[in-house]
Amino acid sequence: MTTQTLDRPRAERTAQAPFPLSADRPSFDQVPTYDPSLSLTGNPAYHPSAGQKVALAAVGLAALACLAGWASGTGFSGLLMAVVVLGFGGGGVAYAWLTYGRGHAGTHNHGIMFSAQQARGHAGWLWGILLTGLYVLVYWFPQYLAGLVAVFDPISNLLGYPEGSRQWVMYGSFYTLAVATMGVRAMLKYRHVRYQRIRTASVMFCQLVFGYSLPYLLVFFGQPELYLHYFWPLDYDGLWPDTFGWMPLAALIFGAAMIFIGTPVLTYFFGKRWYCSWVCGCGGLAETAGDPYRHLSDKSLRAWRIERWMIHGVLAFIVLTTLILWANAQWGVLGPVAEGFKKWYVFFIGLMFAGVIGVGFYPVFGSRVWCRFGCPMAAILGLQQRFFSRFRITTNGSQCISCGNCSTYCEMGIDVRWYAQRGQNIVRASCVGCGVCSAVCPRGVLSLESGPLTARFGTPQNNLIEDLDILDAS
Amino acid sequence: MDLVIIGNGIAGITAARHVRKLDAGARITVISAETDHFYSRTALMYIYMGDMTYTHTKPYEDGFWKKNRIDLLRDYVERVDTDARCLHLRSGGTLRFDKLLLATGSVPRFAGWPGEDARGVQGFYSMQDLDRMEADTAGVQHAVVVGGGLIGVELAEMLHTREIGVTLLVRSDWYLPAALPEEEGRMVNDHIRARGIDLRLKTELAEVLTDDAGRVRAVRTNHGDEVGAQWVGIAIGVAPNIRFLEGSGIETDRGILVDRYMETNVPGVFAAGDCAQHRTPPPERPPLEPLWYAGREQGATAAFGITDRVRPYAPGVFFNSAKFFDLEWQVYGRLQTTLPEHERTLYWQHPTAEKAIRLNYAFAADTSGDGAAVPRLTAVNVMGIRYRHDVCTHWITEGTGIETVLQNLGAANFDPEFTPQHEADFVAQYNRQTGRSLTLKRRRGWRQRLDVLAGS
Numbered sequence: 001m002t003t004q005t006l007d008r009p010r011a012e013r014t015a016q017a018p019f020p021l022s023a024d025r026p027s028f029d030q031v032p033t034y035d036p037s038l039s040l041t042g043n044p045a046y047h048p049s050a051g052q053k054v055a056l057a058a059v060g061l062a063a064l065a066c067l068a069g070w071a072s073g074t075g076f077s078g079l080l081m082a083v084v085v086l087g088f089g090g091g092g093v094a095y096a097w098l099t100y101g102r103g104h105a106g107t108h109n110h111g112i113m114f115s116a117q118q119a120r121g122h123a124g125w126l127w128g129i130l131l132t133g134l135y136v137l138v139y140w141f142p143q144y145l146a147g148l149v150a151v152f153d154p155i156s157n158l159l160g161y162p163e164g165s166r167q168w169v170m171y172g173s174f175y176t177l178a179v180a181t182m183g184v185r186a187m188l189k190y191r192h193v194r195y196q197r198i199r200t201a202s203v204m205f206c207q208l209v210f211g212y213s214l215p216y217l218l219v220f221f222g223q224p225e226l227y228l229h230y231f232w233p234l235d236y237d238g239l240w241p242d243t244f245g246w247m248p249l250a251a252l253i254f255g256a257a258m259i260f261i262g263t264p265v266l267t268y269f270f271g272k273r274w275y276c277s278w279v280c281g282c283g284g285l286a287e288t289a290g291d292p293y294r295h296l297s298d299k300s301l302r303a304w305r306i307e308r309w310m311i312h313g314v315l316a317f318i319v320l321t322t323l324i325l326w327a328n329a330q331w332g333v334l335g336p337v338a339e340g341f342k343k344w345y346v347f348f349i350g351l352m353f354a355g356v357i358g359v360g361f362y363p364v365f366g367s368r369v370w371c372r373f374g375c376p377m378a379a380i381l382g383l384q385q386r387f388f389s390r391f392r393i394t395t396n397g398s399q400c401i402s403c404g405n406c407s408t409y410c411e412m413g414i415d416v417r418w419y420a421q422r423g424q425n426i427v428r429a430s431c432v433g434c435g436v437c438s439a440v441c442p443r444g445v446l447s448l449e450s451g452p453l454t455a456r457f458g459t460p461q462n463n464l465i466e467d468l469d470i471l472d473a474s
Numbered sequence: 475m476d477l478v479i480i481g482n483g484i485a486g487i488t489a490a491r492h493v494r495k496l497d498a499g500a501r502i503t504v505i506s507a508e509t510d511h512f513y514s515r516t517a518l519m520y521i522y523m524g525d526m527t528y529t530h531t532k533p534y535e536d537g538f539w540k541k542n543r544i545d546l547l548r549d550y551v552e553r554v555d556t557d558a559r560c561l562h563l564r565s566g567g568t569l570r571f572d573k574l575l576l577a578t579g580s581v582p583r584f585a586g587w588p589g590e591d592a593r594g595v596q597g598f599y600s601m602q603d604l605d606r607m608e609a610d611t612a613g614v615q616h617a618v619v620v621g622g623g624l625i626g627v628e629l630a631e632m633l634h635t636r637e638i639g640v641t642l643l644v645r646s647d648w649y650l651p652a653a654l655p656e657e658e659g660r661m662v663n664d665h666i667r668a669r670g671i672d673l674r675l676k677t678e679l680a681e682v683l684t685d686d687a688g689r690v691r692a693v694r695t696n697h698g699d700e701v702g703a704q705w706v707g708i709a710i711g712v713a714p715n716i717r718f719l720e721g722s723g724i725e726t727d728r729g730i731l732v733d734r735y736m737e738t739n740v741p742g743v744f745a746a747g748d749c750a751q752h753r754t755p756p757p758e759r760p761p762l763e764p765l766w767y768a769g770r771e772q773g774a775t776a777a778f779g780i781t782d783r784v785r786p787y788a789p790g791v792f793f794n795s796a797k798f799f800d801l802e803w804q805v806y807g808r809l810q811t812t813l814p815e816h817e818r819t820l821y822w823q824h825p826t827a828e829k830a831i832r833l834n835y836a837f838a839a840d841t842s843g844d845g846a847a848v849p850r851l852t853a854v855n856v857m858g859i860r861y862r863h864d865v866c867t868h869w870i871t872e873g874t875g876i877e878t879v880l881q882n883l884g885a886a887n888f889d890p891e892f893t894p895q896h897e898a899d900f901v902a903q904y905n906r907q908t909g910r911s912l913t914l915k916r917r918r919g920w921r922q923r924l925d926v927l928a929g930s
Binding site for chain 2: 111450
């Protein structure tokens with residue numbers, strides 16, 4: 001045995017072994033990952049500049065304006081709305097610009113795991129509880145939000161929106177403001193990836209136009225309030241018999257064509273992403289306002305098992321509900337049973353799951369809880385994507401180093417690394433094609449692609465048992 | 475069969491998984507003094523930067539090991555007794571084995587600098603190193619990192635996220651000269667400097683200066699300059715972690731000597747990964763390969779030897795990749811940074827963005843029908859652009875002619891959708907330089923990839 005004098009490893013010269021063992025050796029699972037206080041300065045990787053602090057102050061001012069409007073009960077129409085929109089929007093965009101827009105482009109998720117707000121610290125839980133509470137009030141007790149609702153009276157008045165349903169104007173305005181502001185943030189954060197810029201622009205456009213401007217324009221001109229980017233089963237009453245009483249025939253034909261023809265065709269070519277991360281309003285909020293929480297999704301096998309039962313259960317539930325409602329409309333035999341199905345569906349899936357849990361729990365369970373566990377549209381698209389689509393995430397040969405960035409930042413809880421490290425493509429029903437796994441990969445291993453249906457899964461590339469030809473080369 | 479594996483890194487764990495698949499009856503025990511479970515060493519930097527937690531870096535859930543009947547033991551092996559075929563553990567016990575795999579990895583190299591034992595001077599390899607770095611960099615204003623390799627730039631980026639100033643000492647003219655040609659190396663230099671790192675080329679560490687408490691306060695370079703620093707990262711390379719094998723009868727040199735089946739001189743005792751040294755390396759490979767990818771493949775090869783299904787280590791076309799701050803790098807094939815006489819290079823660099831493509835080709839000894847030498851692709855090097863592993867490897871293995879490669883180059887592109895593609899620029903530059911008039915026939919895409927792999 002020879003040992004080079006100058007190249008000796010340090011451990012050989014000191015009595016200390018490289019890995020000291022003792023009774024109190026650290027168990028790395030227990031290393032705290034965030035500062036559990038409410039302080040914004042406890043994060044060692046977070047060093048806000050003066051400009052960032054000013055921008056945050058503007059956001060804080062908007063929050064105060066909301067509080068003032070809520071407390072006053074009248075909203076000081078006009079002035080407060082301007083402060084809220086400019087504070088949240090302007091302050092938010094300025095903060096995003098100062099954080100991500102300047103300096104060097106690239107994937108910078110530094111400090112997220114130390115952030116009390118983003119890593120389920122006290123601040124994150126507090127924000128989650130606040131959001132959830134707001135949803136509960138908007139859905140069931142809007143009278144307690146009268147002052148906050150009144151902040152958006154200028155818009156409600158313009159539209160001639162009736163008292164009693166004006167909370168939806170407030171909700172829609174906040175929703176759209178969040179998508180717009182946080183959409184700019186997402187575009188700046190991922191500005192080094194053109195796919196992300198285009199995709200984010202698409203969901204922002206769809207929310208701003210199809211989810212906000214167009215429906216209110218229709219209302220303004222005395223037409224029915226239609227949301228053209230939702231159709232059955234997401235707009236669950238789109239195929240229910242009572243809809244046929246009031247919806248324009250053209251809209252009914254469009255909705256039916258989209259679910260029975262447009263959806264399978266588009267999913268065949270592009271995967272479910274054409275809808276979930278490019279068009280959908282829920283997806284739009286998840287990709288923008290939800291982006292800071294995308295890593296909180298559960299990646300365990302247990303979560304995947306629950307996901308498959310739950311989302312397909314919801315799909316079965318809405319198919320059954322729709323059939324029962326039609327049977328009842330036709331023969332009237334089921335009476336109260338049919339109405340019961342309808343009520344339970346609207347309450348549990350439409351309100352509880354899509355709103356309260358789906359968005360309110362962003363800071364706790366991540367941004368796609370609804371899309372992953374409860375959305376019947378995602379279930380249909382997922383089945384099509386899994387069994388009949390050209391879409392896949394391609395893994396680049398053997399280049400994976402198992403670092404885990406892809407799995408960590410997958411908002412749908414897919415353990416992307418499990419496939420990547422064995423050199424296999426990812427074909428999963430839940431993948432919404434956001435492309436962030438590809439953006440955060442430090443080794444250029446992942447890319448979203450469409451190709452022939454055959455060999456979609458690819459051949460495992462760095463598993464010698466399943467890929468013996470590597471060794472047979474000699 | 476009782477198999478004991480020392481080391482739960484990528485080599486040891488890959489071997490354990492493959493042995494489990496090949497031999498359902500084997501008893502498999504993995505010993506590690508570092509962590510309870512396998513984690514991805516390559517992700518250590520992301521824990522410090524706050525991109526991930528330790529839990530995120532574990533490629534398998536904790537229940538995976540029980541389900542696959544792989545026993546995990548947290549202990550340190552003090553001595554290997556090959557005669558009695560048992561291990562002596564620090565906790566006091568012994569462990570018998572029929573087959574043994576040594577996958578102990580490596581330890582950071584130190585060059586014997588004066589003062590290198592000071593508090594605040596460390597290498598960066600293990601979870602314990604990360605723990606020490608976390609403790610010792612708290613409140614630090616400035617740090618020095620020594621070494622122009624992949625760990626050096628990682629340390630610089632890590633410290634940078636904590637707003638700690640970094641002086642990076644690199645011995646050569648440009649970054650990673652063993653792997654990168656000058657143009658790419660200088661691109662990395664510029665990239666690192668643009669992040670505010672004080673990169674000092676042709677500079678080496680001479681001495682570590684300490685304060686009264688025995689803690690580092692500054693370093694002196696070989697030019698006599700003094701750089702104030704409260705923390706020093708040593709990243710000049712690694713050496714196999716084999717000291718515990720002294721007197722075991724297992725032959726070592728710099729690493730544990732193994733044959734092409736990863737077996738040592740003691741029958742039934744294997745070695746894989748950073749700690750292994752090939753007696754006869756495969757063609758164009760060094761005897762020691764401290765790389766993630768090599769560890770994985772050596773671990774799998776050892777698993778075949780352990781289960782008596784003998785397959786020699788044959789790693790195929792070389793590849794590697796890294797990321798320098800925001801600049802990605804991939805290489806396929808053996809890239810000669812100093813060109814041999816029969817080799818040529820084609821290099822294209824984006825006029826403004828940090829992107830570059832390099833194709834190396836050689837005039838093969840054999841000739842085509844008309845007697846002219848056919849230049850064949852030997853290596854692909856890309857900066858800021860992603861290329862496909864299978865397409866590049868296919869061309870290099872097949873010895874595809876350089877002009878065929880050029881016309882199909884788009885099929886190798888693996889960048890995300892909508893990313894501007896530059897293969898046409900590359901071909902245009904080739905045409906300008908050679909007076910040829912080639913056109914790019916294939917762009918990025920799955921179909922294009924299939925066509926190339928099918929040879930059509």
